[in-house]
Amino acid sequence: MTFLGLGLAEPVPDATTVWLFRQQLKQQGLIEELFEQFDSELRDKGNQAKGGQIVDATLIPVPKHHKTKEDKQKLALGKIPESWQQKPHSLSQKDTHAPWRKKNGQSSFGYKNHISIDVEYGFIRRYQVTDTSVHDSQVLGALLDEQNQGQEVWADSAYGSESIEWILQILQFLSHIHERAYGNHPLTGKHKEDDGERSQLRAKVEQVFGHWVNEMGGKLMGSIGKQSLKATIGVKNLVYNFKRYGFWENKNPKAVR
Numbered sequence: 529m530t531f532l533g534l535g536l537a538e539p540v541p542d543a544t545t546v547w548l549f550r551q552q553l554k555q556q557g558l559i560e561e562l563f564e565q566f567d568s569e570l571r572d573k574g575n576q577a578k579g580g581q582i583v584d585a586t587l588i589p590v591p592k593h594h595k596t597k598e599d600k601q602k603l604a605l606g607k608i609p610e611s612w613q614q615k616p617h618s619l620s621q622k623d624t625h626a627p628w629r630k631k632n633g634q635s636s637f638g639y640k641n642h643i644s645i646d647v648e649y650g651f652i653r654r655y656q657v658t659d660t661s662v663h664d665s666q667v668l669g670a671l672l673d674e675q676n677q678g679q680e681v682w683a684d685s686a687y688g689s690e691s692i693e694w695i696l697q698i699l700q701f702l703s704h705i706h707e708r709a710y711g712n713h714p715l716t717g718k719h720k721e722d723d724g725e726r727s728q729l730r731a732k733v734e735q736v737f738g739h740w741v742n743e744m745g746g747k748l749m750g751s752i753g754k755q756s757l758k759a760t761i762g763v764k765n766l767v768y769n770f771k772r773y774g775f776w777e778n779k780n781p782k783a784v785r
Contacts, residue, residue, distance in 0.1 A: 554759035563766045567653060570773070571675070579647030580680030580702075582733040583671050583687065585664045586740075588657075588761060589638040589748050639754065640664075641747075641761050644671040645733050647678065651772055652736065652765050657758040665692055672701065680704055682730045704729075736768060744768065 534540060541549075553559050571577070640662065644654040653673045658666075664686040672681070681696060685706040696703045704726050740747055744764060749757050 550759065550763055553763070554756065559759050559762040559766070563655075563762060563769075566766060566769060567651070570649075570651060570769075575649060575651075577646035577648070577651070577653050577673055577676040578678055579676075580678035580682065580704075581644050581646055581653065581671075581673055581676050582682040582730055583642070583644045583668060584684065584730075584733040584737075585640045585642040585667070585686075586737045586747065587638060587660060588641050588757065590757065638749070639757055639761075641765070642667045642671055643733070643736060643765065644673055645736060646673070646676055647680075647682075647729065647732065649772070649776060650732055650735070651769050655762070655765050657754070657761050659754070665689060668692060669695070672699070674699075682726060682733075684730065706730075739768060739771070740764065743771070 529535075529540065553562070638660055640658050640660055642656040642658065642664065643652050645651060646653055653676070654671045656667045656670050665688075668683070668687055679700060680702045682704045683706070685708040688705045688708040692705070693703055706726055737747070744767070749760055
């Protein structure tokens with residue numbers, strides 16, 4: 529109500545109205561355009577991305593549904609199981625695209641929200657939505673913000689590899705990616721000390737996901753299908769930036785104009 533300037537006596541859109549509005553944005557492909565437009569407004573008003581950037585990804589779980597071994601085989605071939613087709617209402621509630629992923633002995637089902645924030649203000653400047661099966665490092669190129677006035681890039685060890693370090697160097701970015709232990713090459717004390725210093729700054733990106741959980745209804749999505757979920761995540765990323773704008777405006781009106 530405060531953001532929209534609504535008073536207590538004025539009508540407020542109900543959940544259905546908001547849902548229909550989001551559907552129209554999705555169908556017309558306007559969500560990413562709105563996200564970029566707001567970012568452009570921030571830059572035009574002097575709130576350019578500064579201080580370098582922090583990259584990370586978080587799992588976006590979706591409702592699970594039971595699959596037999598035969599179901600999984602058919603879905604892997606891009607086919608819908610006959611038993612599902614016989615129940616169209618039930619089928620409409622099943623996500624036939626979200627894959628399972630197993631990491632560190634734990635299985636997850638859903639998608640990922642990959643983001644890049646600027647260190648100075650903490651706005652989400654770039655984002656990508658992928659299946660859980662896509663490794664974080666594969667999306668790094670799409671997340672790098674060349675308009676950031678700082679050249680430094682922070683990320684956890686999932687992004688660490690010789691090829692990525694080489695690419696960042698070619699693009700003239702200064703890497704602060706966490707070190708990784710390989711086989712018989714454990715991290716040295718100096719590596720651990722450096723990673724500890726990197727973690728203190730990199731923790732800023734965790735605040736984004738924490739805000740999602742504590743202030744924006746959590747990460748579990750009820751959207752069905754990748755396109756619907758991508759639209760929902762795009763809106764939440766945009767709304768997070770609105771809220772972040774409000775935070776800076778209240779803290780220091782001169783910092784965000």
